[in-house]
Amino acid sequence: xxxxxxxxxxRLAATVSLLLLAFALPLAYVLAFLExxxxxxxxxxVALPLVLPPTVLGFYALIAMGSRGPLGKLWQSxxxxxxxxxxxxxxxxxxxxxxxxxxxxxxxAFESLDRRLLDASAVLGAGRARTFLRVILPLAWPGVLTSLxxxxxxxxxEFGVVLMVGGNLPxxxxxxxxxxxxxxxxxxxxxxxxxxxxxxxxCFVVLSVVYAVNRRVWSPWxxx
Amino acid sequence: MLTVQIRKQFSSxxxxxxxxxISASFxxxxxxxxxxxxxxKSTLLDCxxxxxxxxxxxxxxxxxxxxxxxKRIDISPQRRELAYVFQMLALxxxxxxxxxxxxxxxxxxxxxxxxxxxxxxxAFRIENLxxxxxxxxxxxxxxxxxxxxxxxxxxxxxxxxxxLTGLDASLRRxxxxxxxxxxxxxQTPILYVTHNREEVDAIGEHVLxxxxxxxxxxxxxxxxxxxxxxxxLAQSAGFENLLxxxxxxxxxxxxVMRIALENVQCxxxxxxxxxxxxxxxxxxxxxGDILLATEAPHFLSARNVLPGTIESLETRGALVQARVxxxxxxxxxxxxxxxRSLGLAPGQLVWxxxxxxxxxxxx
Numbered sequence: 001x002x003x004x005x006x007x008x009x010x011r012l013a014a015t016v017s018l019l020l021l022a023f024a025l026p027l028a029y030v031l032a033f034l035e036x037x038x039x040x041x042x043x044x045x046v047a048l049p050l051v052l053p054p055t056v057l058g059f060y061a062l063i064a065m066g067s068r069g070p071l072g073k074l075w076q077s078x079x080x081x082x083x084x085x086x087x088x089x090x091x092x093x094x095x096x097x098x099x100x101x102x103x104x105x106x107x108x109a110f111e112s113l114d115r116r117l118l119d120a121s122a123v124l125g126a127g128r129a130r131t132f133l134r135v136i137l138p139l140a141w142p143g144v145l146t147s148l149x150x151x152x153x154x155x156x157x158e159f160g161v162v163l164m165v166g167g168n169l170p171x172x173x174x175x176x177x178x179x180x181x182x183x184x185x186x187x188x189x190x191x192x193x194x195x196x197x198x199x200x201x202x203c204f205v206v207l208s209v210v211y212a213v214n215r216r217v218w219s220p221w222x223x224x
Numbered sequence: 225m226l227t228v229q230i231r232k233q234f235s236s237x238x239x240x241x242x243x244x245x246i247s248a249s250f251x252x253x254x255x256x257x258x259x260x261x262x263x264x265k266s267t268l269l270d271c272x273x274x275x276x277x278x279x280x281x282x283x284x285x286x287x288x289x290x291x292x293x294x295k296r297i298d299i300s301p302q303r304r305e306l307a308y309v310f311q312m313l314a315l316x317x318x319x320x321x322x323x324x325x326x327x328x329x330x331x332x333x334x335x336x337x338x339x340x341x342x343x344x345x346x347a348f349r350i351e352n353l354x355x356x357x358x359x360x361x362x363x364x365x366x367x368x369x370x371x372x373x374x375x376x377x378x379x380x381x382x383x384x385x386x387x388l389t390g391l392d393a394s395l396r397r398x399x400x401x402x403x404x405x406x407x408x409x410x411q412t413p414i415l416y417v418t419h420n421r422e423e424v425d426a427i428g429e430h431v432l433x434x435x436x437x438x439x440x441x442x443x444x445x446x447x448x449x450x451x452x453x454x455x456x457l458a459q460s461a462g463f464e465n466l467l468x469x470x471x472x473x474x475x476x477x478x479x480v481m482r483i484a485l486e487n488v489q490c491x492x493x494x495x496x497x498x499x500x501x502x503x504x505x506x507x508x509x510x511x512g513d514i515l516l517a518t519e520a521p522h523f524l525s526a527r528n529v530l531p532g533t534i535e536s537l538e539t540r541g542a543l544v545q546a547r548v549x550x551x552x553x554x555x556x557x558x559x560x561x562x563x564r565s566l567g568l569a570p571g572q573l574v575w576x577x578x579x580x581x582x583x584x585x586x587x
Contacts (some may be wrong), residue, residue, distance in 0.1 A: 114314065119275050119314065122274075122300070126302065134327070139317070175483070
């Protein structure tokens with residue numbers, strides 16, 4: 001079993017899911033509560049990674065991050081080194097790849113809130129920010145947790161995108177799913193089996209937590 | 225004085241659009257907004273609170289403009305400084321009662337917040353509930369907390385959307401008394417929405433009736449609701465008998481006319497109305513305004529005495545509702561004691577006694 005690959009995957013998943021949450025919260029707010037022209041276009045862009053083959057996504061990410069791609073050039077001028085085949089490149093590609101898994105649970109949670117609670121908050125003098133922090137977030141927190149966990153688990157398990165933009169550099173871009181693939185290619189079934197089982201267990205435990213919370217198996221306050 | 229003059233149209237697929245078109249002003253103290261569901265009562269409150277935007281018109285509190293379509297002014301709900309108790313109350317389920325009440329006091333110092341919460345909790349008798357969450361409260365307690373949360377901000381207008389539905393009469397009266405006592409000092413305009421006639425009587429002040437998005441009438445509950453002018457209002461004001469009829473005779477010198485009920489051989493005398501001979505009218509009669517007799521009554525001032533037979537008797541709380549076939553079918557409410565002492569039974573021959581002025585025209 002490759003501890004190095006596992007740790008790298010966990011680091012990648014944690015980074016991506018936290019960054020995504022920061023980005024997905026305002027995006028989901030805008031999608032759930034505001035009406036504006038062109039909203040459907042943003043909704044379909046957000047959902048695109050759900051249906052696109054990871055190789056297609058990875059291919060375009062690779063082009064964009066290459067030394068002649070717009071993202072690659074920008075990165076080179078900012079940091080003085082290329083973006084492709086680095087951990088940062090992997091993070092950026094994964095942000096796009098896992099975006100729907102972060103946004104959609106939040107939108108669903110926001111939309112299921114009783115609008116009258118938001119009205120009550122407004123009439124009581126609370127602005128958008130205060131309403132968000134004191135009413136929306138506390139009541140939608142199972143959705144926040146789902147968002148966090150799904151984007152974590154989804155990033156943990158990604159393969160196609162990593163293969164396209166990350167290459168296979170041990171400790172930098174060789175994630176656990178690549179490691180399993182390599183071992184199977186080298187007929188090291190025992191090594192692949194250990195890693196695969198561990199990944200299976202991690203994902204199962206993490207998802208069980210989410211479903212338990214959403215089913216209110218553990219509830220911080222009684223149902224309304 | 226809150227002045228409202230607004231129009232808002234709601235498009236609906238295919239069907240005729242619903243139009244809210246209201247001109248009204250609301251003085252200090254209670255104004256009851258009464259009308260059937262779908263009349264536009266809640267939409268009106270939403271517009272006043274700033275939660276929905278009218279298409280045109282203006283809303284002012286004294287000289288201060290809340291909304292003016294022509295001047296493109298629309299003050300946000302946060303800055304209108306009014307309070308709104310929703311039909312579903314909308315207590316924050318994740319916050320204990322005390323936090324719910326303090327929610328609207330964000331800008332005040334902590335000591336002042338505590339003082340206000342203590343005062344309002346005492347006034348609405350919820351001191352012992354402050355640490356509970358809304359899910360742990362009874363219906364009446366929730367309603368008290370919702371009122372306290374609204375009033376603790378010392379609003380300039382109080383909007384109440386059926387805040388006391390589902391409570392029994394004594395509990396409702398006790399909450400209303402607390403509300404009235406609180407407002408005696410504050411002198412706030414209170415708009416109180418209900419479609420419950422008993423609540424109107426319990427408040428007993430000014431009534432504004434709404435139907436189909438428009439103001440129908442305004443005045444004291446007695447005059448407005450005891451002579452409703454539309455069928456929808458008559459039904460929600462508790463007029464159980466609605467009869468279609470044709471005018472057959474004017475007796476102008478007596479101030480009455482005779483009408484023939486449709487499809488049956490039955491004439492009754494009603495107050496003289498603006499209706500041509502031969503024109504169709506609708507008449508509403510309260511079930512409680514009809515007397516029942518088991519023998520043909522004589523020497524009565526009441527002008528309408530109709531023989532009929534009891535079709536059914538149904539006990540409803542303290543009342544017995546009798547269905548009597550006298551040409552048309554009439555609903556009659558009598559007390560349980562009266563039903564017992566008269567020995568009423570289905571199939572029995574009875575006489576209905578209806579005073580001329582118990583018959584009200586509706587459109």
